[in-house]
Amino acid sequence: MRTVPGNTDHVIVVGAGLSGLAAALHLLGSGRRVTVVERAAEPGGRAGRSTLGGFAVDTGPTVLTMPHLADEAFAAVGDSLARRVELIELHPAYRAHFADGSQLDVHTGAEAMEEEIRRFAGPAEAAGYRRLRDWLEALYRAQMGRFIDANFDSPLQLLHPDLARLAALGGLGRMDRRIGRFLRDPRLRRVFTFQALYAGVPPARALAAYAVIAYMDTVAGVYFPRGGMHALPRAMADAAADAGAVLHYDSEVTGLRRAGDRITAVRLANGEELPCDAVVLTPDLPIVHRLLGRAPRRPVRLRHAPSAVILHAGTDRTWPHLAHHNLSFGTAWEDTFTELTRTGRLMSDPSLLITRPTAHDPSLAPDGRHLHYVLAPCPNTDTGPPVREWHDLAPRYRDSLVAELERRGLDGFGASIEEEHLVTPIDWARQGHAAGTPFSAAHTFAQTGPFRPRNLVRGVDNAVLAGCGTTPGVGVPTVLISGKLAAARITGRLLPSPLTSALPGAAAGPAAEARRR
Template identity: 80%
Template sequence: MRTVVGPTDHVVVVGAGLSGLSCALHLLGAGRRVTIVERDAGPGGRAGRVQLGEYQVDTGPTVLTMPHLIDEAFAAVGDSLARHVELVALHPAYRAAFADGTGLDVHTDGEAMEEEVRRFAGPAEAAGYRQLRDWLERLYRAQMRRFIDTNFDSPFQLLHPDLARLAALGGFGRLDGRIGRFLSDARLRRVFSFQALYAGVAPARALAAYAVISYMDTVAGVWFPKGGMHAVPRAMADAAAGAGAELRWSADVSTLERSAGRVRAVHLASGERIPCDAVVLTCELSAAHRLLGRAPRRPVRLRHSPSAVVLHAGTDRTWPSLAHHTLSFGGAWERTFDELTRTGALMSDPSLLITRPTAHDSSLAPPGRHLHYVLAPCPNTTVGPSAATWRDLGPRYRDSLIAELERRGLDGFAQSIQEELLVTPLDWQAQGHAAGSPFSVSHTFAQTGPFRPRNLVRGLDNVVLAGCGTTPGVGVPTVLISGKLAAARVTGGPGPGRHRAARDRSAPPAVPVSCAPDRGRLR
């Protein structure tokens, strides 16, 4: 594994999102002095928090999987996630509602899900689910250590027996077709393939290897941190400070001072100069390239994932049909992905993610009130409407989205809203996200693994990248790994599995949690 050259005693980490905080904790655990500089007033990055009246709103991801990766970062400094955050295991992980009026609860426990599939679609589909679950577990084991949790220096690193194992599992076929080998019910196939959208690719075109995301969502477990998702980066920042990191808030980086192929100091917009031995840039990839003064040459321009419109609504009521996470599928499927990734049209028959964090933490809202987070995927600004267009389009789309929610059974949603915040590609672009998408560079084959933008910077001996735009990619688990991989580039220490407990990672995480029954339904 290639590493940065020269001294690495003092490392400046630019950005206090999940990847930056993960990197900082792993660096601290390896004995480095760390300064974290963050342009915002506190930690979080994409996993931020806004106060909306008396409501506390998470502005980023709402689904937490693979919490052992967070605990691994805490363990680097002799701490644990459980000391800071209480996790609640979600049962069900999701509720799926379909356009034909049917629905099922998606359980990550195998027996519970087999029984639910049997009730929903019959014994043949239940048997198919069991085979699918076994395939997902084997696919995960074949990929995680060799292709996800690893630093690539060359595509030739793919030439390993694990590549043959992945091929034998059908990992280089198409996701939709591979899922269809196990499940014939079109509704069930959606439950196990919609995750391809996280990677920015339609299920019909995504590699079957991306089903590893389905493994995380439907097998490994889904969790909710009390205090909301923002509680995680806040706890990580506290652990970093306790381990000796210097945290600098409202510290916007203006330039990098360079000489003789190294960054010698980080300059802040305030005029302050912070000398350093190495730098880890976890900001948006385009922002990192601006600081570096150039972007690496690529034969094909980077493609970005679809974006999303998010409606945060504080309401005076909720609905019995909603679990903590509810997937509300429209009738269309292939056409939906074509609109999102090719034609650039808004979804004509949208599939939505509705999250109700107050189902498991009522403190996020005033007494008797509720929080609802409604995410509607939409084209990014390269493929679809421009950021400026969303200035007028946003309010109209908000009204159509609420009307659609009411048509799907959330009657009175419009009248229930006490506080709201609408986020569109215009807002994502204003935050610095390229193509108006918070989901960064998509995971096409040419932008995956060793073909994704590397985390080492050519021409500079002591600069490393981390975050969703680089290795290994988009999503909470992967950005946590990204921070660990960046730290390994600096320290030269053991790569994958450095703090990994000696146990099967397909098992549930060894993180003390509350396993309270689901309170997603009104009693």
């Protein structure tokens, strides 16, 4: 593994999101002096927090899986996730609602899920689920240490016996076909393949290896931090400060001072310069490239994942059939992905994620009120409507989204809203996200593993990248890993994540310590 040469005593981390805070904690644990510089008024990055009246809103991810990866970062400074955050394991992890009126609770426990599938689709599908679960666990074991929790210096590193094991498992085939070998019911296949959208690729074109995301969602456990997802980066920032990090908020980095091939200081918007021996850059790639003064040349232009419209709604009521996380599937499926990734149309028959965080933490809303987060995937601004069109499109799309929710059983949703905020590709673009998407570069084969933008910067000896645009990719678990991988480039120490801590029934990791509800 290549590492940053020379002195690395003082490291500046640009960005206090999950990747930057993970990098900071791992660096602190290796004895580095760390300064974190964040343009916002508080930590979190994409996992931020805003207020709508008396409602506390998570502005980014709402699903937490693989919490042992966060625990690794805390453990680097002798702390623990369980000491800082109360985790609630969600049962069910999701509730899936289908266009035909059927409903499926997605459990991460094997027996509970097998029984639910037997009720929903019969004994043959329940047996198929058991085989699928075994395959997902094997897929996770084959990938985690070699292809996910790993720094790549060359594509030749793929030539390892683990690649043969992955191929033997069918991981180099197509995701939907491989899942179809276990499950014939098209509704069940959606539950175990929709995760391809996280990777920015339709299930019909995604590598089967990306079913590892389904493993995280449907096997390893889904958690909710009391206080909302923002409680995680807040706790990580507190742990970093207690371990000696200096954190500067409301401090935007506008430039980097260089001496030869090394960065010697970061320049803030107020003109102040902070000297450093190395720097970890976590903003989205366009901002990083602007700071560095150039973008690396690639044979083919980066393709970006679809974007999302999010409606945050504080309401005076809720709907009893909603679980904490809900998947609302339309009738269309293949056409939905075609619209999102090829034709650039808004979904004509949308599939939605509806999250109700007040189901487990009523303190996020005023007494008797409820918070709903509705995510509707949409094309990014390279494929679909450009940013300028969203100014007129946004209110119309909001109204059609509310009408669709009411058609799907959330009667009176629009009238119940007391506070709301609509997030569209306009807002993602304003934050510096390429193609108006918070999901960065899509996980096509040419943008995966050693072919993804590298976390070492060519031509700069002491700059390292972290975040969803670099290795290993998009999602809360992977950005936490990216912070660890960035720190390893500086310290030379990369301790592999223990596989057993993410396997069902294992005693290791925070799931064994956290208080469950």
